[in-house]
Amino acid sequence: MAKQKPEPTLLKGWQEIAKFFSQPVAVVQRWAKQSKMPVSRQGRNVVANPEDLNHWLSAESGGEPVHVVTEATDLAGDLRRALALVRQRHDGKASSQSKTKQSKHRS
Numbered sequence: 001m002a003k004q005k006p007e008p009t010l011l012k013g014w015q016e017i018a019k020f021f022s023q024p025v026a027v028v029q030r031w032a033k034q035s036k037m038p039v040s041r042q043g044r045n046v047v048a049n050p051e052d053l054n055h056w057l058s059a060e061s062g063g064e065p066v067h068v069v070t071e072a073t074d075l076a077g078d079l080r081r082a083l084a085l086v087r088q089r090h091d092g093k094a095s096s097q098s099k100t101k102q103s104k105h106r107s
Helices: 014-021 025-035 050-060 075-106
Strands: 040-042 045-048
Touching: 014 025, 014 045, 014 050, 045 050
Parallel strands: none
Antiparallel strands: 040 045
16 A cells, blocks of 8 residues: 655644745745645635745755754755755856856867
8 A cells, every 4th residue: 555645744834934934924835825825725814835835945946955044954064065955056166267268268
């Protein structure tokens, strides 16, 4: 028998969604109105899936890998990954700039 994927825990209400982002309720409501944040209505309440919010946040940041930190997040691991990404981009830019300089000197 296959294991069923557990139902995601929904954030219920603007207070919980704002707490998820560590932002005031007014800011989160503005984001929802202006940026099509993935929230929906269940009766009179607004709800959101944290995973959907993280995907939305990544898209809003121009595709940069972004996620909201929770108590269970490995901050040291996140920092190592972020530094590795920055180094990788820096090394890529440095090598492309040196190739450009070399081609200009040959002309």
